[in-house]
Each structure stands twice: as C-alpha cells, then as structure tokens.
Amino acid sequence: MKNTTSTIRPAMIRKAAAEETLELPVSLRTDTTDEFATESTTLHTASKPRAELDRLANRDLAKVLELGQKTFGEPVIPFTLDWVGEFLLGQNSRGPIARGLPTQPPVRYIDAESHRQGMVFGMREYQITLRTxxxxxxxxxxxxSQKCPSFTxxxxxxxxxxxxxxxYKLRRLEKARSQVVAPLMQDSLRERLWKNTIGVLTRNAASMxxxxxxxxxxxxxxxxxxxxKTMAARWLKYEAEKRRLAWKSISIAHFRAAQHRCExxxxxxxxSPGIIFFDDFDELIRRREENHNSTDICTLLNELDGIDRRYGTVFLFASNLQWNEIDHALRRPGRIDLMIEFTKPNVELRRQLMEIHxxxxxxxxxxxxxxxxxxxGMSFxxxxxxxxxxxxxxxxxxxxDWNRALAEFxxxxxxTAKKPIGFGAT
Incomplete structure (x- = not known):
C-alpha cells in the first residue's frame, strides 16, 4: 500500500482544519484506552479504502499543525529527519530539553535493569543557531500501538x-561532515608529511x-x-583526490593475488602522479630472518626499484613494527626515505581533540x-x-557523568587485558 503521508497536501490540511474543531489527536493523549480506539484511530489499513486513510492522515496532521502553532505562536512546518539529519541537529544544537504538550506533562520511563531513563510521551526541544x-x-x-496508531x-x-x-544549515553541516580534517599531530610532523607526499607531487614536480x-x-x-596512522592516510587520500592525484590502497591480499598472477x-x-598506500604490510616487510618469506620481500623490492613505471609516485607504508624489525633492504634510502613516528597523544593533542573534535x-x-x-597514556x-x-x-x-564513563572504560x-586469547580461552 502506498504511504498515505506522501499524499498530504497543504490545501487538504487547510480544508480539514476548517471543517472541524481541532483537538489533540487521540494518538497523542495519555488517557487513550481501548474505548478510544474508534474509526479515527484503529488502523487495520488493509481493510480501509484509500479515501478513508487520507482522511485519517489529514486529520492527525492538521491537529499537529495547530498544536505546533500554539507552541510556537506562529505558523509551523512539519517535517521528518533521517538519522543523519537527527545526528547533525543533535551535535550542533543546545538540548534536547524534555517538555510536555501544552495541556499535559511529559511521560518518562525508568528501566532499572539497564540503568536507563527517558521519555515516551511529550516533546524534545532543540535550539540551533542559524544565519537568521x-x-x-x-x-x-x-x-x-495497533489500536492507537498515528500518521504523525x-x-x-x-x-x-x-x-x-x-x-540549508543541515546541508552545510553534512557537507562539512564529509570532509576529512587534518590529523592531530605535531605541526612540524604534519608539515613534513605534507611536503614529502602532496608537496612532492605538486609544487616541486616541474622543477624536479x-x-x-x-x-x-x-x-x-x-x-x-x-x-x-590511519587518520593521516585518510587525510592524504582526501587531499590527493582533491588535487586530482592518483591514489591506490594495496593490502596483503591484493599483493598475494597479483603475485600469483605475475602482475x-x-x-x-x-x-598518473599519485600515492600508493600499503596498508597492514607488517607480515611482508618484517625481517626475512623472522618471517621466512624472502620471495615476497624480494618481489616487492624489485618492483619498487622500477624506473619508468615508478616516476611520479610516493610509496606510503603504515606499520606497527619497530624500525629494526623491518627488513634492512627496505630501509635503504630510495625505498624508505623518511619515517614519521605516531606516538600516544600528549596533553596538547588530547586538549585539541576534546575542544575541537x-x-x-x-x-x-x-x-x-x-x-x-x-x-x-590513552591512544586516540x-x-x-x-x-x-x-x-x-x-x-x-x-x-x-564523566566519572562513571571513565570508570566503565x-x-x-x-x-579485556585479563581475558585469555586462543583455543584455551573459556
């Protein structure tokens, strides 16, 4: 059956409002019982004709419009939000404040078992700053419920x-949300990362x-x-694509498959000029004395040393290994020219994270x-x-409650630290 809400038009709402004295919809009352489940609220939609469903939908919405006008003191627009819009509104507004309807208090619930409480009837009010x-x-x-439904x-x-x-405010917020912000790291390290990746491929390309x-x-x-590390790689990918530089992410699985096909x-x-990101290659780049996969690392090194094919390329590796655990041949200049260390955030970076992000x-x-x-001592x-x-x-x-959240964490x-790992875990 087609959604009746999509058939509601302003002219139909005005007509419905003019034809009857508006009251609070039955589906918005706290005293609703089975006796109130009349034809205007019982929703066995399969047996009701389309015209009847339209009438019920318009009746509910017209009453909500009047309720809104009483609350705001001016004409209102009813609308729906998807979860992204609701998230953005909640993130960028003051509230929500739980309120009752004009003639009724809010109805709250307490769930003692899960230590939760909230509201099941009333209004949540937000205050957001717009350009106006x-x-x-x-x-x-x-x-x-089945006996007391609502189109609103x-x-x-x-x-x-x-x-x-x-x-337009929510549109701007969604656009900003899709952008990738610079990683939180020391300014000098971020500048070195930029100069040796995006900078090499753009500003210095012609002169070099x-x-x-x-x-x-x-x-x-x-x-x-x-x-x-992943935050930094995501930022570089965003900046590279914004400048129409090529970007390719390669995993161990991709490498193994290409190796099997001699590709x-x-x-x-x-x-074209760009960046190749080697994600989670620790298994492959570990010292040959430890991983016993000399064929893999030799294949990688031979391909990295290509001349024509590699012109205008930055190879970016992300690793959890210590520097001395990486194969010595890969550490040679011309293969890895620069290493940037990502440590746990210091006081200033933690403050920036909380105040900005x-x-x-x-x-x-x-x-x-x-x-x-x-x-x-906490990581990002x-x-x-x-x-x-x-x-x-x-x-x-x-x-x-900050203290409770910290204690739970x-x-x-x-x-997690005490839990055994492996087949012997119980």
Missing part, C-alpha cells in the same frame, strides 16, 4: 519562516623534472595501533582540563571509545 538567528526545533515523542508519530516542527534556513630528478619517495608511518608490476603502477553537547558537560589530565582510539560511552549516556539519559580495559 536562534531557531527552535521540536520533535514530538509518542508511543503507538515521528514529526519534527519548526517555524515556517525558519524552515529553509534550517534546511627539469633537473632530471625522479619524483619518487618512500614514506613510513610507524606507531602502535590507534595513534593516528605485481601492474599492481604497483599508476596512470568533540561535539558541543559533550564539551558543555565535562571539565576539559580535568578530562585531559585523567586520560594520560581509546579516547574515541571513551567519547562513545559519553555519547551513549547522553542519548540514554540526556545527561553525562577502565573496567572494560581491565577485563
């Missing part, structure tokens, strides 16, 4: 005069070619997992200096996990 000024956005929250159970309301400004110098660099991003040379070829909702509810001091990945715990608290309870880390 502060904007109030309301989300109607209500339970539904997930409706958002905003003042009619601010709807387009809100729309005129001097007869091959534009070819080998870079190693080294460090323990979770400290920003490693083609795998390491680019049609954490949402305003989280920042308002935690003591940033205290949080920075209490996260000494661990800080991300801690942020997730805080966000879950906010969504479940509409408030944040430390408890999880302790349990």
């Amino acid at each position: 000024g502060d904007c109030r956005v309301i989300n109607l929250i209500q339970q539904t 159970r997930d409706v958002w309301l905003v003042a009619e005069r601010q709807f387009l400004a809100l729309y 070619k005129a001097l007869g110098v091959a534009i070819r660099r080998g870079m190693l991003l080294r460090g323990e997992p979770g400290n920003g 490693v040379g083609e795998l390491l070829s680019l049609g 954490w949402s305003e909702i989280l920042r308002r509810q935690i003591d940033i200096p205290l949080a920075v001091s209490q996260t000494e 990945a661990e800080l991300e996990e801690l942020k997730t715990l805080l966000a879950m608290q906010h969504f479940d309870e509409e408030e944040i 430390q408890s999880r880390r302790t349990e």
